[in-house]
Each structure stands twice: as structure tokens, then as C-alpha cells.
Amino acid sequence: MTAAAEQLAYTPSAVSQQIRKLEAELGLQVLARHAKGVDLTDAGRAVVEHVAGIERRLAALHEQLEDIRGARAGTLRLGTFPTFGASLLPFAITGFASRHPGVSLSVRSARLSGLLELLHTREIDMAVLWDYEWSRLDEAGLSVRELLADPTRLVVSAAHRLAGQDSVGVGELARERWITRADHHPVAEVLLRTCQAAGYEPVVSFEAHDYQEAQAMVAAGLGVALVPQLALSGVREDVRVLGLGGEAPSRRIMLAHSADRAPSPVGTAMTKILRQVAREGGRDIGTAAAP
Structure with a gap:
């Protein structure tokens, strides 16, 4: 005692x-x-x-x-959209896995509306989202941080009259036929607004269901296409990518989580890695073919 x-x-x-x-x-x-x-x-x-x-x-x-x-254990459920998932996200995942091997990471891919629903139902902890200047994301209950700006590029066939140029003005494309995305995809509105700002209406020759299909139709000479730079992580050898000198709108790529839920240590770690990848890798996607 x-x-x-x-x-x-x-x-x-x-x-x-x-x-x-x-x-x-x-x-x-x-x-x-x-x-x-x-x-x-x-x-x-x-x-x-x-x-x-x-x-x-x-x-x-x-x-x-x-x-x-210390972000050495735990779980993280991340949401992404297809073009980010096919371009920058793999770099973030491999970097996160090497630094935090004890964390269980899962990823869900969806369109914007699907990602917002997953956030609100708390099926995911955070998500990479996007918007354009005319439809800014103003979703109640979300905390949003910008990662990078994703510029719009012009894709032409290797045999196109402009294929040897580094960039082109939108006004020079008034007589072109256009390939765009089907099903009211946001890039279709980018095309319409860009052409109307230059004083003409675009003539659409084909509506593609993904960007690889759009590139194939461009390569076949069916028309030219506007494509977000992040969608150019895999560029065909028979097309060329040109800059537009800032005449076409860029989309804003963001990271979002519930405003009433502070990021966990693993969420904070992933945010840091995503910001690093966006800062260091964003300028490399598609730059082999575009300035």
C-alpha cells in the first residue's frame, strides 16, 4: 500500500x-x-x-x-471527374500512397452533379470540382479552394491548314466546322460563347460522347474542336494542339469539402499533395503540343 x-x-x-x-x-x-x-x-x-x-x-x-x-492511418474517400482523373489525379494518388501507406484511400468518379450529391450525402470526404465564369459554383454548405485554371485549347488534324502554327485567334476560325460534345456537355457552351464573342455562330458537324472520340473525328478531317487542356493527357499523333491566346474561357478546378466538417489529418495531407500536383503538373498536361 x-x-x-x-x-x-x-x-x-x-x-x-x-x-x-x-x-x-x-x-x-x-x-x-x-x-x-x-x-x-x-x-x-x-x-x-x-x-x-x-x-x-x-x-x-x-x-x-x-x-x-499524423496521417499514418485512417480512411479518405475522394471524388473526381473524368478528365482530372485521367490526367493529374494519378500523380496525386501515387504521391499520397508513398507518403501515407497506412491510409485506406478510395476514389469515386462522377460528373459535377453526381459529385455534389456525394458530398452532401457524405459518401465522400472531399471532391475535385470545376466551373466556368458564367456558372460559378455557389453551393451552400461547401468550402471550396481553387487548385488551378484549366485553359481551353484548339485541336486540329495534322493535315489542317493551321497545323503548323503554335496559336490562332478565334476570329480566324469563322469558316471552320466544329466537333463538340453531345448531351449538353459544358464544352458545347464554351464553343458557343467563344464563337459568339468573335462575332459568328459555330457550325457543328459532329457531337462526340468523349474527348477521344472528338480527337478521332478531328483527325479524320471532320472539323476542329475546343478541348480543356486537362483532357489532352493523351494526344493522338495525327492531331495538333494550338493555343488560343486566352480568347476562350478557362475553367476553374477546385477542391471542395463540407463546410461544417473540418478536414481530417489525411484530408489535409491529400489537399497539400493535390495543390502541389496542380502547381507542378498542371502546366505539363498537353504542353508537348501546345505552348
Whole structure:
């Protein structure tokens, strides 16, 4: 009892009071008191066994919480859209996995409306989103941080009259036939607004269902196309990519999470990596063919 009191920085009397309080709560004696001191009773030995187990579990919990605090453990559910998923996101995933191998990372890909729904239902923790200047994302309940601007490029066939140029003005394209995206895709509105700002209406010759199909139709000479730079991570050998001198709108790429939910340590770690990838890798996508 004296040794226990010294270890706990209590008086022997205080330790004795705590023991008696425990015995009163249990309805059993935990110590057998006699002239030569005290011994543990069966009940006392059972208490000691369980306390030792509790101490081990508390130590394990403390270690696990430290791993979560240090982004060495935990889970992260990330949302993305196809062109970001096919271009920059793989760099972020490999970088995150190498720095945080103990974290369970899952990724969901969807269009903008789907990503917003996943955020609001908390099926994902954060998502990479996009918008244009005429339809700024103003979603209640979300905290949004810009990652990069994704400029619009012009894709022409390798045999096109403009194929040897680095850039072109939108006004020079008034007589071109255009390939755009089907199903009211946002890039169709980019095309319409860009051409109307230059004083003409675009003549659409084909509506593609993805950017690779659009490139194939461009390569076949069916028309030219406006494409976000992030969609040019895989450029065909029989097409060329030209700059537009800022005459076509860029889209804003953002990272969003619920405003009422502070990012977890692993979420903060992924945010840092995504910002780094956007800063260092964004200018490399499609630049082999465009200035």
C-alpha cells in the first residue's frame, strides 16, 4: 500500500480510502487485511487482470490516435471527374500512397452533379470540382479552394491548314466546322460563347460522347474542336494542339469539402499533395503540343 501510494503520489490513507470505495461499489473485498499486511482476494486478482487489459487497450488506442493525427492511418474517400482523373489525379494518388501507406484511400468518379450529391450525402470526404465564369459554383454548405485554371485549347488534324502554327485567334476560325460534345456537355457552351464573342455562330458537324472520340473525328478531317487542356493527357499523333491566346474561357478546378466538417489529418495531407500536383503538373498536361 505504501509503495502504491508513493507511485501515485498519494498518501497511504488516500489509497486505502480508494480501495474501500472500490470494495463498496463491487460488494466484494479486493484485499485481505492481516497483521503482516494485505493480500489480493480472488476478486482483487480479477480486478487486477482486467485493469491490466484496459491499460493495454488504452495504450493501443493512444497509438492508433497518434497514427491518425499524423496521417499514418485512417480512411479518405475522394471524388473526381473524368478528365482530372485521367490526367493529374494519378500523380496525386501515387504521391499520397508513398507518403501515407497506412491510409485506406478510395476514389469515386462522377460528373459535377453526381459529385455534389456525394458530398452532401457524405459518401465522400472531399471532391475535385470545376466551373466556368458564367456558372460559378455557389453551393451552400461547401468550402471550396481553387487548385488551378484549366485553359481551353484548339485541336486540329495534322493535315489542317493551321497545323503548323503554335496559336490562332478565334476570329480566324469563322469558316471552320466544329466537333463538340453531345448531351449538353459544358464544352458545347464554351464553343458557343467563344464563337459568339468573335462575332459568328459555330457550325457543328459532329457531337462526340468523349474527348477521344472528338480527337478521332478531328483527325479524320471532320472539323476542329475546343478541348480543356486537362483532357489532352493523351494526344493522338495525327492531331495538333494550338493555343488560343486566352480568347476562350478557362475553367476553374477546385477542391471542395463540407463546410461544417473540418478536414481530417489525411484530408489535409491529400489537399497539400493535390495543390502541389496542380502547381507542378498542371502546366505539363498537353504542353508537348501546345505552348
